Amino acid sequence: MNQYLNAVNAPVFYLIVAGVLTFITIMCVLFLIKSYKTGLQIGMDEKVLKKTIVSSAMFTLLPSISILLGVIALSGTLGVPFSWLRLSVIGSLQYELNVAEIAAQSAGLSGLSLNELTVEAFVTIALVMTFGILGGIMCCIFFLKGYSKKLQTKPKQENSESKPNFGAHATTAMFVGLCAAFIGSYIGKCFPQGGSDYMPLLVALAAAAVMGVFEYLINKKNMNALENFSLAASMLAAMAFAVIVNML
Amino acid sequence: MNRNQIIDNYNNTLHLLGRVTLVLASILLISVPFIVSIVNGVQPSLSGFINGLIKVGMIYIPMSIVEFLIYTPMLGVGGAYLSFLTGNVTNMKIPVVMNSKEIAQTESGTIEHEIISTISVAVSAMVTTLVIVAGVLMIVPLQPVLQNEALLPAFNNVVPALFGALGLKYFVKSPKIAIIPLLVMSLLCIFVPSMISQTSVLLIPSGALALGIGFILFKKNLL
Numbered sequence: 001m002n003q004y005l006n007a008v009n010a011p012v013f014y015l016i017v018a019g020v021l022t023f024i025t026i027m028c029v030l031f032l033i034k035s036y037k038t039g040l041q042i043g044m045d046e047k048v049l050k051k052t053i054v055s056s057a058m059f060t061l062l063p064s065i066s067i068l069l070g071v072i073a074l075s076g077t078l079g080v081p082f083s084w085l086r087l088s089v090i091g092s093l094q095y096e097l098n099v100a101e102i103a104a105q106s107a108g109l110s111g112l113s114l115n116e117l118t119v120e121a122f123v124t125i126a127l128v129m130t131f132g133i134l135g136g137i138m139c140c141i142f143f144l145k146g147y148s149k150k151l152q153t154k155p156k157q158e159n160s161e162s163k164p165n166f167g168a169h170a171t172t173a174m175f176v177g178l179c180a181a182f183i184g185s186y187i188g189k190c191f192p193q194g195g196s197d198y199m200p201l202l203v204a205l206a207a208a209a210v211m212g213v214f215e216y217l218i219n220k221k222n223m224n225a226l227e228n229f230s231l232a233a234s235m236l237a238a239m240a241f242a243v244i245v246n247m248l
Numbered sequence: 249m250n251r252n253q254i255i256d257n258y259n260n261t262l263h264l265l266g267r268v269t270l271v272l273a274s275i276l277l278i279s280v281p282f283i284v285s286i287v288n289g290v291q292p293s294l295s296g297f298i299n300g301l302i303k304v305g306m307i308y309i310p311m312s313i314v315e316f317l318i319y320t321p322m323l324g325v326g327g328a329y330l331s332f333l334t335g336n337v338t339n340m341k342i343p344v345v346m347n348s349k350e351i352a353q354t355e356s357g358t359i360e361h362e363i364i365s366t367i368s369v370a371v372s373a374m375v376t377t378l379v380i381v382a383g384v385l386m387i388v389p390l391q392p393v394l395q396n397e398a399l400l401p402a403f404n405n406v407v408p409a410l411f412g413a414l415g416l417k418y419f420v421k422s423p424k425i426a427i428i429p430l431l432v433m434s435l436l437c438i439f440v441p442s443m444i445s446q447t448s449v450l451l452i453p454s455g456a457l458a459l460g461i462g463f464i465l466f467k468k469n470l471l
Contacts, residue, residue: 023272031262031369032366034265038359039367041249044363048364053367059347063339063376065383068380072383075387082284089277093410097406097407099308102304106297107296110445111407112406114404115404120292120293123285124297126281126284127292128304130280131278135305136316136332137273139332169422171314173458176418176425176426177456178414179411179415180458182408184434184454188436188441193441199408200405200408201408207411207413238405239405
């Protein structure tokens with residue numbers, strides 16, 4: 001296990017990830033400069049542009065800390081550098097973990113378990129996670145130019161928010177299906193023929209209980225700032241619960 | 249240059265810059281697992297990779313297309329290029345753009361909105377990167393603690409923790425869609441225990457079942 005963790009936390013790996021993220025940051029700077037200059041050229045108020053920069057930075061701080069908590073949650077199995085990379089680009093905690101679990105099973109493991117992970121399995125998992133998330137990028141590379149032209153001719157169609165179509169529900173339904181499959185498997189594990197392993201279900205219930213408290217505070221007490229932390233904090237609390245249960 | 253020329257020049261530059269940098273970024277991202285493979289002298293499992301990619305693709309390619317179609321009008325051209333690369337689209341980039349739109353009082357579909365959304369997403373992505381870099385610098389010295397044997401149950405149960413939390417959120421949001429897939433998957437895993445270790449396979453019928461139920465409820469205006 002230590003050999004695996006040392007390999008996935010090797011210093012060279014940090015340097016590679018830092019290099020990739022530096023490239024992406026430069027890309028952001030280029031977009032920012034071009035947009036700022038164009039804004040001034042077409043007569044936009046410089047104060048508004050500056051205010052947008054400051055407010056976007058402030059608005060992002062809290063959710064960024066939540067992403068950092070996700071890096072901690074993921075780093076125990078996939079190492080710090082890869083978790084850092086994955087949660088800094090393209091994906092999100094729920095995508096990364098779900099795909100890592102699917103990839104781990106496809107690589108012949110019972111799941112994303114530290115006891116079973118090897119560097120070979122890690123590379124396979126990392127490849128599936130990387131290729132599997134490229135859908136959005138490919139859509140941008142091949143279709144964004146054409147799609148944006150269509151949108152510019154019919155800008156009012158943007159208001160998909162006010163008139164939802166099934167697309168919005170489809171993502172929710174897909175996540176419901178994913179959760180049902182995993183929770184179903186944890187319930188199955190509790191039975192003797194499934195191995196009488198109660199831990200996954202207990203951890204899932206603990207996470208659900210903490211998330212339930214967050215949902216109550218967000219929806220009933222209007223503590224909307226908690227929305228940014230609810231997922232990562234629920235997970236970390238449930239993971240701490242697993243440590244305590246294991247000690248009993 | 250008149251206004252139209254400036255707008256054309258801006259759009260063309262964003263598309264060129266966006267496409268070139270996304271292609272380069274994709275190559276860099278793909279190269280990371282291969283570099284780990286070479287450095288450690290190990291080979292990835294080809295069958296495991298193909299199997300995993302098929303399962304992931306069946307779920308996430310349609311989702312990527314839906315997200316691309318829904319979110320691009322809100323994000324604008326530059327915002328879309330940056331958001332789909334830097335991720336956390338629904339939980340961060342869309343709210344940031346909406347917040348900036350309110351502040352700048354811009355109308356969707358206009359060049360002003362394009363500029364504001366691109367600036368917002370670029371700043372947001374940079375701030376996230378900086379916060380995570382600072383966090384990673386703090387995590388690194390904690391490695392011996394994080395690798396302690398006593399914490400093993402925590403990291404071995406990170407997936408149940410995720411799906412417990414997400415499950416509560418989505419089941420409460422859509423109980424009508426959730427009840428049948430949850431019941432069917434639970435019964436399947438109880439009576440066919442071999443399916444427990446095949447969750448990655450179960451995801452596909454479970455997702456399809458939920459989608460089907462969701463579609464029927466949507467058509468009947470029951471959602």
